[in-house]
């Protein structure tokens with residue numbers, strides 16, 4: 257915990273991000289009661305080009321609120337809670353000792369400028385540290401200017417992301433087992449395309465872990 261965080265905690269006690277009740281100074285930002293009601297998931301097996309996929313929670317109601325807060329409203333202090341979740345999802349799904357490298361789904365430059373940070377990269381970097389695996393921050397880049405996926409149908413999403421990833425350092429992925437990290441998986445088309453690009457560059461296996469799984473009804 258940073259010194260700045262400790263000072264802030266002394267000045268302003270922490271409250272749960274969901275129910276607003278005070279939480280322990282050493283705790284995270286989500287209280288135990290709310291944590292009990294979080295819809296953690298064990299999702300379906302491999303999709304598209306991904307060999308195996310895990311997600312921590314379902315993207316709905318309260319989890320949607322706090323994850324959007326992290327993504328769009330700079331509530332970056334939620335990172336440790338979220339890393340707890342994806343770490344648990346990754347450990348329960350994968351033999352983490354088999355993972356050679358952790359890679360975040362890169363954002364487009366436009367998104368990064370808008371937000372000032374890449375929230376998936378922050379999660380991925382912390383997760384790599386927890387799992388004691390190598391984090392590759394610059395191995396994969398995003399090219400072109402795809403439209404926002406959220407407004408598109410499943411077929412349009414697949415088309416929209418096609419060819420938008422490039423592996424900058426193929427020697428780092430060749431023959432390796434890669435864990436891809438992203439915040440939200442909806443249809444899986446973005447993760448799938450990134451995985452396909454990694455495999456074309458020689459990656460052996462690509463697994464993914466996402467903070468949340470959005471199930472469209």
Ligand SMILES: [Zn+2]
Pocket residue numbers: 272273274275276277286287288289290291
């Ligand atoms: Zn709470």
